[in-house]
Amino acid sequence: MSQCTRVGLVAVVGMLALTACNGSRAQGGSTGEAVRGGTLHVLASTDLEHLDPARNYVTSSQNVARLIYRTLTTVAPKPGQAGGEIVPDLATDTGRPSDGAKTWTFTLKDGVKFEDGQPITSKDVKYGVERSFAPDLPEGAPYARMWLVGGDRYKGPYENPGGLASIETPDDKTIVFRLNRPVADFGSAASLPLFAPVPKEQDTGVGYDGRPVSSGPYKIEKFEPKKRLELVRNTHWDPKTDEVRKGLPDRVVLELNLDPAVVDQRLVAGQGADAEAIAMEPIGAATVGRVVNDPALKDRLITGESINTRFLTLNTRRAPLDNVKVRQAIAFALDKDALRTVRGGPIAGDIATTLLPPGLAGHAADDQFPSADGKGDVAKAKALLAEAGLAQGFAVTLDAPSTAGGKAQGEAVQAALGRVGITVTINAISPSAFYSTIANTAQMHDMAIDGWTPDWAGPSTYLPLIFDSRLITSEGNNNHSQYHSDAVNKRFDEIAALADPAAAATAYGELAKQIARDVPVVPFLWDKAAILVGPKVAGAYGHVAYVGRVDLATVGLRK
Amino acid sequence: MSLLETTDLVKRYPVRHRLTRRRIGEVSAVDGVDLAVDRGETLGLVGESGCGKSTVGRLLTRLDTPTSGTVRFDGRDIGPLREDELRPVRRDLQIVFQDPFSSLNPRHTVRQLLSAPFRYQGLEPTEPVEDLLKRVGLKPEHASRYPHEFSGGQAQRIGIARALALRPRLVLCDEPVSALDVSVQAQILNLLRDLQDELGLSYVFIAHDLGAVRQVSTRVAVMYLGVVVESADRDALFGRAAHPYTHALLSAVPVPNPDVERGRERIVLRGDPPSPLNPPSGCRFRTRCPKAADVCAVERPVLREIAPGHRVACHFPEERTP
Amino acid sequence: MSLLSVRGLTVDFPSGVRAVDGLDLDVEAGRVLGVVGESGSGKSVTSLAVLGLLRNARVSGEIRFAGQDLLSLGPKAMRALRGDRMAMVFQDPLSCLNPYYPVAFQIAEAYRAHRRASRKAAHALAVSMLERVGIPEARRRARSYPHEFSGGMRQRVMIAMALCLEPDLLVADEPTTALDVTVQAQVLDLLRDLRERSGTAIMLITHDMGVVAGLADDVVVMHGGKRVEAGPVREVFHSPVTAYTRGLLDCVPRVDGPLPHRLPTVEVP
C-alpha cells in the first residue's frame, strides 16, 4: 500500500513529473538487439529514498534495488499488464500456502550467492525480514509486521536477538512463514524488498542503507546520496539461477536529483554519454510538444503503463462537503482535462472515470459524472449546489504540495471550482510534510490533491486500505476522505474471505462503483509514463510494477 | 571669589589599540590644573596641540566630566551635576567653537539655530533673532538662510550670537579664530572685545596663537602636556616670561617684520613634545628644556608664585626683567 | 634671467572660476620668494601650475623655468623636470605621504625616478637625506611608516624627499601651517639652513606674514588671483604701497610691540 502512496507522493510532488502506467506496448527506440557490455546511464530527477531492503518502499528505489538484491519472488520482466505477474526469484516457486493460507513455505534455489561468494541461506532471508521490525529502520512495507505471528511485539534483531519464532528455517534452503490470518497473495508480498536476504555479519544497521550487500547482478561501487550511484558487476551472481534479470551493461551509473527539465533536455539532445542514458522519470509537460512534433524523438519515447490513479480527495466529515450532493457537484465541476494538461496532456494518461484503473484486475467501465472532454459539467454542478441550498457558493481549503506541479494542480482545481462559485484557498504544504499532514485528521482540510497505487497489480492493496472507516486513525491515516459506510465495510470483510482471486477482483470492481456514488474522492487521471531513452538504448519498456518506469533489470545497450 | 575656578582638575582617557580595541593605557590629558577666571576678565589659555587646553575647555563647560578635581562656577561645583541640574548653569556658561561650520547644524536655518537656546532651556525668547544678528554684525534677513550660505567669518558670528542669546556671564572661546583668514580673525577678535565691553562678559580664550591671546586676554595661562607651566597677567607673561617653555614659545612666533625676524636671538626647541601616553618623570618639559638638570627628572615642579599674580612651575625660572 | 619667470599666468577651472588672473612673478636663483595671500587668493593654484600638477584646468600665460617654456613642454618632459630640477613641499605632510610605504622607500622612489640607482644605493641616499634634515636615528627610522612620525618629522621627511635630487627650485606650499609654533620654528630653521648650504631657490607660499619676514628675500602679495604688490621683503614690509598689504601686516595680532584696543582691519582692493 504504502508503495503506492509513496509513488503517489513522488509523482504528485515531483516537479511536473508524469507518472504513467497502463498498456505497455510501446517499444520505441528499442529497435536493434541489446548486447552485453557498456555503461548504462540513468538520469533521475528524484532521489533514491532508501536502498536498505528493510526500508525500501518506493517504486523507483525498488526498480534500482532489483539490480542489487534478489527477493523470494519478483514481478515478471514483461511489458504491459503481464508485468504484474509474480514469478519466482530466489525461491523455486511463488510460495506454497498451507493451513488455509496461514502458513507459507519457500525453498531457495541452489547456487545463489552474495557478492562475497557466500551462499545465500534461508537464515539470511529470515534475518532480512526481521530487520524490517527494527525501529531504527522505519519506512518499509508494513506487511511482515501486520501478518506474522508475534509481529506486534517483536522489535527487530537489534533489540530481540533471539529472532522471530514465526519465521522458521528448518534447513538452509527452506523458509516457513506463519501468519496470524489467511493471506491469499502472500506470494505477491514476497516480491517486496524486505524479503531480500541480508547477511547478519555484514549488517551495519542504519548505515546499511548506503551499502547493501549484493545478491543480484550488480554491486555498489560508489554511492553519494542525492548525487550519484555507480553499480558494477557482481561476479558471484550466476545468470543461470536468474530467469528475470538480464544484467546486460557492465556498469550502471545513476545521476540523482537532477533538474527534471535538464534531464529532458539532455535526453532530447542525446549526445555523448547521454546517448546511452535513460530517464528515470517521465518527461515534463514542457517537453511534450518537442517530442510529439519530432518523429526521431517520438521513436525514442517509451510509454509505460501504470496502475496509479490520481484523484481529488474530499473530506466527508467537513461541512458542506459532508453533503453528498455537494460532493457530486464538485465531481461535475472539476475540469479533469485541465488537471491532465498540467501533467502534460494526453501523453500523461487517460482521464479517469473510475477508481480502479483499466490495468488493474476488477476494473469495470463506468462514468457517473460524465462531461464533454472531461472539462466538467458546470450546469449540472450548479443545479446540484442549488439543490443543496448552496447556489451562492462557499469557500473551501485545498491541501496541495508546495511544488510547482502541486501548485499548478491546485490552481487548476481553483479555477475549475471557481466556475460554480466555490472559492478555493490553496494550502501549499512542503512536500516532505504533505502526506503526514493530510494523514492527520486534525490537519487535513476540505480537499487534497491525492492518488493511490496498489503495491502489486491487484485491488486488495487499494480499496480496503483507503475506504475502510475502521482503519481511520488520528495520525498516519490513509482514509483521507474519512469515508464511512457500514455497508462498504461489511463488503470488504466478505471479499477478503473469498478464496478465488478473480472473484474477489470482480467484487472489488462492483464495490468501486458503489463507493464512487458517495464521491469520497474524484478520480481524474489514470497515469501513464512517457519516458525518453537515448538512441543507443535497446530493450527498454515501461514496467507496470514500477509505475511505468523502464525496467532496469532487462534494459541494455545496442552495438 | 572667582566666577569660575578649578582645583586640581584631572582628566584621563583610556587609550585603546587601534585594531583590537583593547585598553592599552591611559592618557592624562589634563593632570592637575588650577585656574581661576574673575568677572569681566579674559583668561587666555595657550599651548601647542595636545597640551590639554581643549580638554580643559570641555571640562569647564561640562561637556566632559572630570576624572577628579573640581570645577566651581559661581561657587558651585558643577563637576558632579546631572545634565538636568546642569541646564540652568548652562545659561550662564556658553561656548564658541573653533570650526563655525561644524558647530552649526547644517540642517537648521539661522533662525532655528538662534532660537534653539531658548527652546532647549524651556524659555521664551528674550531677544528677537534679528536683534541677535545685528548685535554680531549680521543682517536680519540672514535669519532664513542655512549655515553653508555664509562665509567662515559670518558663520562664526552666528556661533557667537548663539552663545550670547541666553546672556551668559562667561563664554568659553575654543580657538574661535584659528579656522579663519587673518583679515577675518581681526574682525572676530574685535567683535569679542566689543561684546565684552558692552555686556560685561568674562571669557576663557583658548588658542595656540599667542598673538591672538595677547590681543584679548587679561590673564594668560600656558599649558604643556596637561599641566599649567606658567600663569600671569598678560603684560607680565608677554614681557617677563619666567618659564623656559613660555620663552621658547614666544621666540618661535614669527613676527611680520624682516628686521626683527632676522636680528633676533631665537630659542629653537629640540625634538617634539613627548607622548602624553608616557609623559616624562619630574618636569614634563625637561626633555626639551635647555636648562634641564638632574633634579628636573626627579621632582615635579609645583606652580609657585614668583611675583604677585605670576606663577610658574619650574625649578629654574628666568629672572630676567625687560 | 630669473630661474622661474611667470608672466600673465591665468588659470581657469571648468566650474568657471578664474583662480589666477594674469599673474606675474619671478624667482631668482638662490633666492627665496614669498607668495602671501589669504585663502582663495590663488597662491596654491599658482604653485601647482608651475609644477604642472593642475588637472582639469586651463592654464594660459607663460611659465619659464631656466629658460624653458613649461606650458609648451610635453607631459614627459615636465615629468623629467618635476622632482629633479624643481620639487615641492606641501602643507599637510600626513596626507601627502603614502601611508602604505616606509618613508625611505618614498624618498628613494623619488630618486630612482630620475637617476639610475640600485635599490640599496637609493635607500642609503634616503637615509643620508633623513639624517641631513635632522631625523634622529635615521637608519632605524628609515623603515618606519609615515604614521609613526610626528607632524614636524613628517615635514622633514617631505623636505628630504624634495631635496634628494638637489633641485634648483623648491616650491613650498604652506610648509609650516599644519605645525605647532615650536616645530614651525624648527622647520623654518631647516629651510633657512638648507638654502644657505645648497643654494636652492625657494618659492614659499604662505598666509603668514611672519614666516615671509623670516625667510623670504622678495615677496609677492596676492589677492583674488591677482598680484597686489611685489618687491623685496624689506621694502614691502616697511613701506607697503597698497592698503591691502598694509592691512594684512597690521591686522595680525602680535606678541610684541604696542597693543591696540581694536585691531585694524583689511581693506579689500
Added chain:
Amino acid sequence: MTVLPITRPADVPPLRRLLRQPSAAVALVVVVLLVLMAVFAPLLVWTSPTEFDSAAVDPALGGLPRGAFGGISAEHPLGVEPVSGRDVLARIVYGARVSLLIAVLATLVSVVVGTVLGLVAGFFGGVVDAVVGRLMDLLMSFPSLIFMIALISALPEANREALLVLVLGGFGWPYVGRIVRGQAMVLARGEFVAAARALGAPRRALLLREVLPNLTTPVLVVATMSIPGYIATEAGLSFLGVGVRPPTPSWGQMIASAVPWYAADPAYFLIPGGFLFVTVLAFNVLGDAVRDVLDPRSVRR
C-alpha cells in the same frame, strides 16, 4: 590656513539636479510608470490574472500555448502561461503590485529599524552600541537566503506577503543600521551636538533635532539603493518556492514556473524576466543618481 568649507550645491533643488541626468530621468519615468501600473492594475487589464483559458493552449503538446512567442494574440498581448492559459500581461501587471509592495514595505521596515537602532547605538555608544553591534554582526553573518527559506517554510502560511516583508526587513536592517550607526557616531562627536549640549538640550532633542535630520541623506540613499535588492530577493524567494502563495502572481513565481519551459516557450521566462530586469535596473540607476545628488562624498568625486 586653508579650511575646506562644507560645500553643498543646494542652489539647485535636488530633484532638478536628478533630472538633469538623462539616465536618471528615464529611470524615474520607468519607476513612476511601474508604480502607476501597479496601483491602477485593475483599470489597465480586464482579464483576471487567475482565469484559465484552455482554448489558448494545446493539451496534446503538453499545454504549450497556441501561436508564436508564447501565444501572443490580440486577446493576450503578452501571450499566455503554458498549461493554464492564464494571461501573462494580467499576471505581470498584478505581479508588479506584489513585487513593488513587498520591496517598498521591506525597505520601510529595514529603514525604520535600522535608523532607530543605528542612531541609538551610534549616539550612546557603550553597552547599547555593543549590543546593537553584535546583533548586526550576527544578522550579517547569517547565510540569510538559506535561513530565510528555512524560516519562511517553517512559519505558518498565514500571510506570506507580511511574512516576506518582515523577513526581508529583518535581515536587511543591519545594512541600514551600520551606515546610520557610523554617521550617528561621527555626528554625536560633532561640534554642533556639543553646542546643543552646551545650550542644555535634553538627549531626546539631541537625537531627534540635531542628529536625525543629518541622517536623512544617507538614509534616503540607502533606502533607494536597497529597493532593487529587495525586489530581486523577493523574486528569488518566490523562485525558490517560498514566495507569495498561488494564485497571487509575482514575477519571481512566474519565472520559477517558466524554468521547465525555457526551451519550449522562451517567451514565458523572457517577459517576466525582462520586466524584473528593467525594474531592478531602473531602481538601481535611480538609487545611484540619488546618491550622486545627495551624498556630498560622491559630489566631491
Added chain:
Amino acid sequence: MILYTARRLVGAAGILLVICALTFAVFYLMPADPAQGACGKACSPERIAQIRATLGLDQPLPTQFAAYLGGIVAGRTYGSLECGFPCLGFSFQTNQPVWDALTSRLPTSVSIAAGAALLWLLVGCTAGVVAALRRGTVWDRAAMIAALGGVSLPIYLTALLSQYVLVVQLGWLPYPREVALTDDPVGWFQSMLMPWCTLAMLYAGVYARITRSEVLENLGRDYVRTARAKGLPEVTVLRRHALRPALMPVVTIFGMDLGALLGGALITESVYGLPGVGKLAADAINSADQPVILGVTLFAAAFVVLANVAVDLVYALLDPRVRTV
C-alpha cells in the same frame, strides 16, 4: 596579534553558536515531524515514539542542542551508530553523515565560487580602473552602464537565458553537470563556464563600481599629487599610489563575498542543477532534513564569519597603520 586573532576566533565561535541555536529553534517551528517523515505512512504512534527516542527527539530541546554541540566538538553516537568528529549528525533522508554530504559537495561549490570570483575580479577591477582613469569618457559611461546592468540581472534570468542561447539554440556548450576537474578538465571547464559567467556578471558590476570610486578617491589624495610632484612615471603613480590603496576595500568586500558565496550559491546551483552546498541546502529545506539544514547553515555561516576574521587580519597585515598600534 596572536591574541587578537584568538579573540576574534572566539568571537566568531560565539556568533556561530548563536546562529546554531537560532537555526535549531527554527527547525522546531517546522510543520514536518522528522520522526513521522522517517517512519512513512504505515506508521503506528509507538513506532514514531521509538524513532523519536533513537534520534533523541524525545529529549528536551536544550538537551538535544547540547548533544548536538557536543557532537560537533567530540563526535557522538546515535543508538548503535558512531558519528565521528566533527559530527553534524546524520541526514534523516539519506542517513549519510552531514559532514560527508557537505564535504562531498564542496568541490562543486568551490569550483563555482573560485572560478566566478577570479572572473569577476579580473573583469570588475579592470573595468573599474579603466573607468576611473578615463573618467567621464565613453569608456567610463559604458563600463558603469554595464555594471549597473549586470547588478540588475537576476541570476536565474541570466542562467536561463544563457542556457537557452548557448546550450539549446547554439549547442556550443553541454548542459552543466558535475564533473571533477581531475577527471575531465575540458568537461569541467565547459560545465562551469556558464555558472561562472552568470555569477561574475552579477558581482563584476559591484566590483567595477567600487574599484572605480576607490581609484578616483585615491587619485584625489594628496599623496598621489606628491607622487606626481616627485616626477614618477604616471604608470608608477597609478600602480603604487592609487591602485594599491584602492584595493584595500576591494579585498575587504571580496573576502566577505567569497565567504557568502561558498556558503550558498543557492540559486546558481539550483538553476544549473549542480550538486553543490547550495543545492544541498535547497533540497534539505524541501525535505525538512533538520540535520542537513543545520549543518549547511552553520557551514555557510562559518565561511562568512571566518571570512570576516580573515579580512580583518589581512587588513591588519596590509595596512601599516593598523599593524603597528
